[in-house]
Amino acid sequence: MERRREKRLRYLRGRPQKKQFTHVPATSVLHYATYPPLYVTKTTPLLRLLETMVARGFRRIFVATATGVLEGVVTPMEVVKHLLWRSQEAPETPVLSLMSTPVAKIMRRDVISINPSESMVESIIVMKRNGVNGLAVVDGKGLLKAVLTVRDVLEKFNCSLAGGSVEEYMSKSPVCISADRALREGVETMVSSEHRRLPCLDGSKPIGLFSSRSIVRFLGGRDLLRQAGKNLGELMSMSVAGFTVRNPPIIEPAISISEAWEIVKRSSYGSALVVKTGSLEGFLTEMDFLKAVSV
Structure with a gap:
């Protein structure tokens, strides 16, 4: 994919990269979360969102304002639910016309989030309690700062899996x-x-x-x-x-x-x-x- 910033895809600092925060405690969620997080705006067409999910292997993409205020999230399940609904309501709709649907009509607004001061232990408890495999890290102003996933927990956090088969x-x-x-x-x-x-x-x-x-x-x-x-x-x-x-x-x-x-x-x-x-x-x-x- 081209290095230049993709149309309607944004990064909080304008640079598509994966890295960790520095100068934070090893117990902090920011030590393991990925930043700057990629996000889209509500006007992003579905096709662009899907192409990005496929090209980058993302399982979720957050939706935010142009200044980075979190507004929602889109996962493959939101796409599937919209596909089912549209096919029931208007089965004659051309498949390609569905691709121009703005993200605002698909996104889920009830995003499970944590603040940057949370510890990894607290973050894992939130994941388990809510049954989610990804958390938005959001500051007091509602700005999306980073993303923490189950894979981050399993691959980066110094934890051991319990015994058992x-x-x-x-x-x-x-x-x-x-x-x-x-x-x-x-x-x-x-x-x-x-x-x-x-x-x-x-x-x-x-x-x-x-x-x-x-x-x-x-x-x-x-x-x-x-x-x-x-x-x-x-x-x-x-x-x-x-x-x-x-x-x-x-x-x-x-x-x-x-x-x-x-x-x-x-x-x-x-x-x-x-x-x-x-x-x-x-x-x-x-x-x-x-x-x-x-x-």
Whole structure:
């Protein structure tokens, strides 16, 4: 991607870089959070947001004013919910016309945030209590200062995972979707169950992962151009198989949670299928790993 600042994408100091705050205590959230945080404004079109998510691998992008005052957040689930709603209301809408929707119509306003003075222990407790994998670090004036994610906690913070096997932490009896189902059914299942990742099955065999993020990859990538002539109704009739990631990490339930994290952190998915003798036993996400962090 070009080095120059992308149109409608902003950084608090105008420079796209990842670094940590200096001269702060090792216990402070600012020591591990990433700054300056990228954010978009409410007028940013959906297509630009999706392209940025795909190109940079972001799972969330915050929405702020031009001066950096936090206003909301967009994750792949907000995109999926909007896609479902628009396809129900107006199935004849061309897919490409959806891409001009301003972020203001999609973003979630109830953002879980912490202030810069919070410690990492306090921040982890907030994540666990609210079941969120990302926190906005906001000062007393409402300015977005940094972003802290579960991956920051697991990779940067000097914490050790508790003992125990994957089986003790994994999500059992996960909600699944068959590969031959229509995208609409997959999205409806995702929204109604409030699970943004669904193991995808061919019969009873797990073959991949269907997720809100894989839908975003489609809408924000080159695949969309090949389907440019479709309307929303036609898009939602496509098979779930076309939106399924086929190579997610696969782990066994008997290995330790620490070993599992070493496998998962090398991937870009942040999750894994737990499989034993070809049968799906459960599902493991970054939030499950967070449960194993002792604070």
